[in-house]
Amino acid sequence: MSRAQPGVPWLLVRLKVRLVRNRARAQRYGTLLLVTSVVAALAVGLYGALAVAQLVTSDDAPVVRGTLVIGATFFTLAWTVLPLLTFGADESLDPDRLTLLPLRRDPLMRGLLLASLVGPAPVFALLVLLGAVIGFARTSLAVVPVVVLLVLFTVALARTVSTLLAATLASRKARDAVVIILPVFFVSLQAVRFVNLTFLGQEEVQRISDVLAWLPPGMLGQAVYDAGGGDHGQALLRLLPAMVLLPVLVWVWGRALDRTLTTVSTGETSSRRRRPSGDLPLLFPRLGFIRPSPWGAVAARELRYVAREPRHKVSLVNTILLGAGLPLFFAIRSGGDLSDSSVLLATVAGYLAILSANNQFGLDGGALWLDIVAGDTIRSVLIGKNLAVLLQVLPTITVVGVAMAAISGGWSFLPGALVLGVAALGSGLATANVISVRFPLPLPDTRNPFGGAGGGQGCATGLILLVCTLVQAVLVIPVGIAAIVGIVAGPAWLVLAALASAAYGVGLWFLGLHLAADHARSHEPERLRAVDPARSS
Amino acid sequence: MGAMAEPGGDLDAPAPAAAQPGAGYVWPAVVVRSLVKTFGPKVAVDGLDLDVPKGSFYGLVGPNGAGKTTTIRMMTALLRPDRGQVWIESRDVWADPIGVKEHIGVLPDEFRLFDRLSGKELLNYCGLLRAMPADVVVARTAELLEVLDLTGAADTLVVDYSTGMRKKVALAAALLHGPTVLFLDEPFEAVDPVSTRIIRGVLERFTESGGTVVFSSHVMEVVERLCDRVAVVHQGRIIAEGPVDELRAGRRLEDVFVDLVGAEDTDSGALGWLGGGAGEPAGP
Numbered sequence: 001m002s003r004a005q006p007g008v009p010w011l012l013v014r015l016k017v018r019l020v021r022n023r024a025r026a027q028r029y030g031t032l033l034l035v036t037s038v039v040a041a042l043a044v045g046l047y048g049a050l051a052v053a054q055l056v057t058s059d060d061a062p063v064v065r066g067t068l069v070i071g072a073t074f075f076t077l078a079w080t081v082l083p084l085l086t087f088g089a090d091e092s093l094d095p096d097r098l099t100l101l102p103l104r105r106d107p108l109m110r111g112l113l114l115a116s117l118v119g120p121a122p123v124f125a126l127l128v129l130l131g132a133v134i135g136f137a138r139t140s141l142a143v144v145p146v147v148v149l150l151v152l153f154t155v156a157l158a159r160t161v162s163t164l165l166a167a168t169l170a171s172r173k174a175r176d177a178v179v180i181i182l183p184v185f186f187v188s189l190q191a192v193r194f195v196n197l198t199f200l201g202q203e204e205v206q207r208i209s210d211v212l213a214w215l216p217p218g219m220l221g222q223a224v225y226d227a228g229g230g231d232h233g234q235a236l237l238r239l240l241p242a243m244v245l246l247p248v249l250v251w252v253w254g255r256a257l258d259r260t261l262t263t264v265s266t267g268e269t270s271s272r273r274r275r276p277s278g279d280l281p282l283l284f285p286r287l288g289f290i291r292p293s294p295w296g297a298v299a300a301r302e303l304r305y306v307a308r309e310p311r312h313k314v315s316l317v318n319t320i321l322l323g324a325g326l327p328l329f330f331a332i333r334s335g336g337d338l339s340d341s342s343v344l345l346a347t348v349a350g351y352l353a354i355l356s357a358n359n360q361f362g363l364d365g366g367a368l369w370l371d372i373v374a375g376d377t378i379r380s381v382l383i384g385k386n387l388a389v390l391l392q393v394l395p396t397i398t399v400v401g402v403a404m405a406a407i408s409g410g411w412s413f414l415p416g417a418l419v420l421g422v423a424a425l426g427s428g429l430a431t432a433n434v435i436s437v438r439f440p441l442p443l444p445d446t447r448n449p450f451g452g453a454g455g456g457q458g459c460a461t462g463l464i465l466l467v468c469t470l471v472q473a474v475l476v477i478p479v480g481i482a483a484i485v486g487i488v489a490g491p492a493w494l495v496l497a498a499l500a501s502a503a504y505g506v507g508l509w510f511l512g513l514h515l516a517a518d519h520a521r522s523h524e525p526e527r528l529r530a531v532d533p534a535r536s537s
Numbered sequence: 538m539g540a541m542a543e544p545g546g547d548l549d550a551p552a553p554a555a556a557q558p559g560a561g562y563v564w565p566a567v568v569v570r571s572l573v574k575t576f577g578p579k580v581a582v583d584g585l586d587l588d589v590p591k592g593s594f595y596g597l598v599g600p601n602g603a604g605k606t607t608t609i610r611m612m613t614a615l616l617r618p619d620r621g622q623v624w625i626e627s628r629d630v631w632a633d634p635i636g637v638k639e640h641i642g643v644l645p646d647e648f649r650l651f652d653r654l655s656g657k658e659l660l661n662y663c664g665l666l667r668a669m670p671a672d673v674v675v676a677r678t679a680e681l682l683e684v685l686d687l688t689g690a691a692d693t694l695v696v697d698y699s700t701g702m703r704k705k706v707a708l709a710a711a712l713l714h715g716p717t718v719l720f721l722d723e724p725f726e727a728v729d730p731v732s733t734r735i736i737r738g739v740l741e742r743f744t745e746s747g748g749t750v751v752f753s754s755h756v757m758e759v760v761e762r763l764c765d766r767v768a769v770v771h772q773g774r775i776i777a778e779g780p781v782d783e784l785r786a787g788r789r790l791e792d793v794f795v796d797l798v799g800a801e802d803t804d805s806g807a808l809g810w811l812g813g814g815a816g817e818p819a820g821p
Contacts (some may be wrong), residue, residue, distance in 0.1 A: 275691050279675040282654065282661035292674070297665035301651060301658075308653040308694070366649035369615055370710065374666045375638040381666075524634070525617045532649075 008103060012111030016118045034120075034276045036463060041120035052131030055136075056228065062206055065225045068132065072221025075125060080158040086141050099261050105254055109159075116155045126151070136228035142235060143227045150220040153242045153249070160253035163260060168501055216242045256258030290387075293469040294377055297496040298384025299391070305390065311363055311443070315356040323349025340410030343417045343488040345402035350421030351476055353393040354428030356469045359438040360385050362443040364444045378437075378520040382513055386429050390422075399419035416486050416494035419502050426505030430473045430512025437520040439464050440530040454501055478504050538721050550756050564627040565614065566591045566749035572621035574607050574773075576713065581607040582620070589718075589751055589766075595762040597753040599770035600798055605753040606646050609722045612751070613643045625673075625718055640669075642711030644704070646722035646753075654695035656687055656706045659695055663710040674713075681709040686735055701732035708736060710741070719743060722753040725759050737763065743807035757791040770795050 024034035052071075053269055056064050098108070116122065116331055183392040212218035219238045226235035282300050290296045305312045327345035331338060360382075361368055371377050401418055405411045441464070482501035486494025520527060547659050567589035574582040582604040589595045596749045597605050610616035612623050616635040623630040630637045651659060657678060664674030682688045685705040690698065695706060704724060711719060719740070738752055740763070760767055761781060767790075768778040777784060777797050782817050 087651065130596075191653050247573070277655070277657060278703070280661050280671060282658040292665055292671035294666050297662050301654065301662055304649075304658065305653055364651075367630075367651045369645060369648065370663065371652060371666065372615065373613065373638055373643045376635040377666055521635075524613055528615060 004211075007330030008107035009111035009114050009327055012108070013114045013118060017139045020119060028218060033463065037120040038123070040463075041124040042127070048124070048128035049131030049134065050212075052128055053135035056132055056135035061200055064204075065222065066209040068225045069213045069218045070205070071132075072224070073212045073215060073218045075129065076154045076157060076217035079125065079154045080161050086490040089507045092439050094131040098235040099495075101337050103261075105257060105261075109250070109257065112159055113152075113155050116159065119121040125334040132254070139228055140232075141223055142232055146220060146227050146472065149239060149242055150217065150224075151248070153216065153220065153246055156246060156253065160249050162255055164258040207525045217244055264453035280325060294380035295387065298371075298381050299387040300384075302385055302388035303391065305363075306388070309363075318356060319349075319353045319393060320396050322352045322355075323393070324400050326352075327400050327404055331404065336364045338404070338410075340408055340491075341413055342408050343404045343410040343413035344402055344420065344483045344486060345404055346397050347420040347424050347479065348482060349396045349400050350393060350424040351472075351479075353396070353425060354360065354432050354472065355434040355469065356424040357370060357385075357389055357429060358435050358465055359439075359441050359443070360432065361440045361527060361531045364487055364526060365443060366529050368531055372524045372528055376521065379513065382433050382436075382516060386433070386509075386513075389429065390425060393421075395426055412491035413486065413494060413529070416491060416498040419495075419498040420483055420486075422477055423482070423498065423501040424476055426502075426509040427479060428472050431468060431475060431510045433509075433516040434519070435468045437516045437523070437527060439468075442531050448481045475508065539759060543596065546702050555696040560753065563791055564624070565589055566593070567595075567751060568624040569608075569612065570622050572611060573619045574604075574616070575612060575619055580773055582611070582618070585672060585770070585774060587768060587775060587778075589749060591749055593749055593753045593766050594740070594764045595749070596752065596764035596767040597770055598755060598757070598767055598794060599753075602649065604769050604773040606687055606722055607773075609720050609751070609753060613641060613645075613720050614638065615643070616646065629719045639714070640717050642714070642716035642719045644711050644719075644721040644724055646726075647708060650695050650703065650707060650710075651695060652698075655694055656682065656698070656702075656709075657691040658721065659706060660709055660713055664699060664713050667714050669714060677713055678709075678737065681712060684735075686732075692727050705736065706733060708739065712739070716748070719750045721750065723754060724752055725756060726756060730756060733759075738758055757789070760817045761785075761790045769794060772797050 052067070054069055055214070058064055117126065129151065130286070133143055133147050133173035209218070213222045220242055223235040223238040225230075228237065278285070280292060282297060282304070283292060284300060284303070290299050302312070306316050307313075326348055330342060332346060334342075365373070372380055397418060401421070403412050404417075405414045479501045482494075482497035485497040489497075563589045565632065567587065569585055569587040572582050572585040573580075585604070585608060599605050607616065610619045611621075612625070612630065612787055614630050614637060618631070625637050626681075628637045628640070651662065654662060660678040660681065661674055664678065665671070669677075677778050679688075682691050685708065687702065687705055687709070690702060693700075695703065698706065708721075708724065711721075721740075724736060724740075728736065737759075740752075764781050766779065767781050767784060768775045770776070777793075781790065784790070
C-alpha cells in the first residue's frame, strides 16, 4: 500500500508503442504503412497547425470564435466517438486484458490516459491544437492551460465512455444492439460532410457556435478565444464547468474500471433456438432465384448474416443512410422545387453502396478456411457476395428513385436512373472484388465490440481505402457521363446512354471478377492468413 | 520452390514424383517429403518426411510448438510451405490444391466457423458450396447431425454451441462430401468425454470403411487407444515412427514419448519461493 508505482504509467505508454510497432512488423508492408501513416499525420498535422495558427490571428472575430468553439467541440466529439464507430478503438490496452495483473487503479488510469496520446491519429489532432496555441502565443500565453485542459477533458471523456460501454456490453445481444445504433449516429455525422460548409453563411456559423458554446468543450473553445483576446476573467469563468466535470469523469471512469477489473463478464446470452426448419434452411423459399448452388449458398449466407451479424447490419444501414441521405438532402434544400433530372440522384445510392464492399473477406475473418478447403470456390464466393450486395442496394435505389420522381415529377427519368444505378454498382464492384482479394485486411475479432486492430493500422487501412475510392471514382466516370447525357439531351437519350453504361458496368464487373478470381486462386493461403485476426498479427 | 525430395533416411518408400514410381508402386494415402516452414527466425517444420498408409488411423504426437499444426496446415493447402512436397492419394497438394481438396476433410485447430448460421444451415452451406446436389446435401446433413447427436441443436446458431458441439459440427462439415483422407488437428482438445466417445465412434467407422485419418494430439491415452501408427514430432522433425505397439514395446506410450522428447527433471532446488516458502523476498 505504502509504495507508489511510478513506473506503471510509463510502462503502459511503452507497451502501447511496442504493440503498435510489433503489429506493423508482423504485417506485410506493415512497417511501410506505419511510417507512411506517421509521416502523413505529421505533415497534415503541421499543415493544419499552420492553418489554424493563421486563422486565429485573423481580424474576423466571429470566424475566429466560430472556428474555436466548433473546432473544440468537434475535437472532443471526434476523439470520443470516432474510434468507437470505426472499430478503430485501441484494444491493445483493453482493461479486460490487464485484469490478472496486480495493478492499482490510479497508476493504471494515468497510464491509460497517457497511452491515449500514442499513435498517428492523436499526434495529428494534437498538432492541429498546437496551431491554436501558436496562433495566440503572441498575444497571450494563458491559452496554454486552457488547451491542456481541453486535451485532458477529451481524453478522460473518451476513456470513460469506452470503459462504460465495454462494461455494459457484456452480453452478445447488448453488443449487437449498440453496434447497430452507433453507426446510425456516425452516418449522420457523415451527412454533415455533405452539408458543404460554403452553404453556411456567417450567420449560421454564429448560431451554431452560440449553441455549442454552452457545452463544456465548446466553452473551452470559447475560453481559448477569450484568453487569446486577453479577457482572462471571462476565460477562467468558462473553464469552470470542465474543471468541475473532469474530476467527476475521472471518478466515474475509475468506478467503471474497478468493475471491469474485478468482475467477470461472461458474455453469455441465452442461446437462440430458431423455429424448426425445413430441409434446406439456408436458402430462402421466397427468393427462388437463389439456387441451391455454390453461389446461391454464398448469397444466402451473406443475406442471413445481414439479419444476424451486427457488422453486416451496420454496413447495410450505412448503405441505406448514405444512399438515401444525399438525395434527401437535396430535396429538402430545394424545398420541393427539383428539376426532373434530379431522379438521377438515385444512381448515387448504387455508387455509395460499394464503399463498404472493398474488404469483403475481412468480415469472414478466421472462418474463411471453410470456403478455401471447399476447393475452387472463389468465383462462386464473389458472385454470391456481389449478388447479396445487389439485393441490398437495389431496393434503396428504387425507393430513392421513386421518391425523387414523386417529388420532382420526373418519372420519365426513373428507368434510366435505375439502370444507371446498376451500372454504377457493377463498375464499383469490379474494383471492390479485385481490392478484396489483393488487399484483404483483418477486422477486429474480439469480445470487445470496439476492439480494433490497434493504433497505426487504422491509417494504413485508410490509405488503401482512399486509393481504392479514387480508382472507383475514375471507373464510374462513364456512368456519370451517361447521366449528363440524360440531363442535357432528355430522357429518351438517357435510356440509350444508360443501356450503354450498363453494358460498360457489367463488362467491367466480369473483368474484375476474372482478375480477382485469377489472383485469389493462386493466393488462397495468403488471403486466409491476411484476414484471420488470430494469425495476421 | 518445391525442391525434389530425396527419400527420407528411415523411410523405405521411394520419393514418388522424383522417382517416378513404376507400375508396382502403391501410393500411401499421404506422402510428405522434406517439408520446411520458417516463421521469421523460427524454424517450425524442419525437413519433415512422412508416409501414411491407406486406411490407417495415424497419430501425430509431439509437445506444444513441435510443428504439428503447421504440418497439418501445409498438408491441407491452408499454409504454403517454404520447401518440400506433399502428395495425397498420389496428387501433389501444392501443384493441384483444388483436385486434392475434393478428397480431403479438414478440421484445423482453433478454427472459426460461420457461426451466425445454425448447425443445419452451416452443413447446407458447406455441401452446396462444394456443388453437391441438394438432395444429397439434405440427406447427409440429417444423417450426420443424427450420428453426432446434434439433431436437437440443429436449429441453434453455432455461436451458441459449446466447444464439443462446435468440434462435432466442424467434423460433420469435414465429412459431408465423403472425403477419403481426414485431417484433424487436436480433435479431442477441450471436448467432454461423451462428445469424445461420439467423435471416436464416427472416426472408427470412417477408417473401417477404408478412409484414412491423420490426427494430431498430445493426449497419449487417446493416441494409444485409437491409432495403429504414430509419428513423434519434435522441433519440426519426425524423431520416431511406426506401429503403436512396436513403438512402445510394452511400456506406456507417455513414457516413451517423454523419453524421446527428452524432458528433463526439474531442478529440485529451484522454485523454492513457491507457496510462500523461504527464498527471494517478494517483490513490491
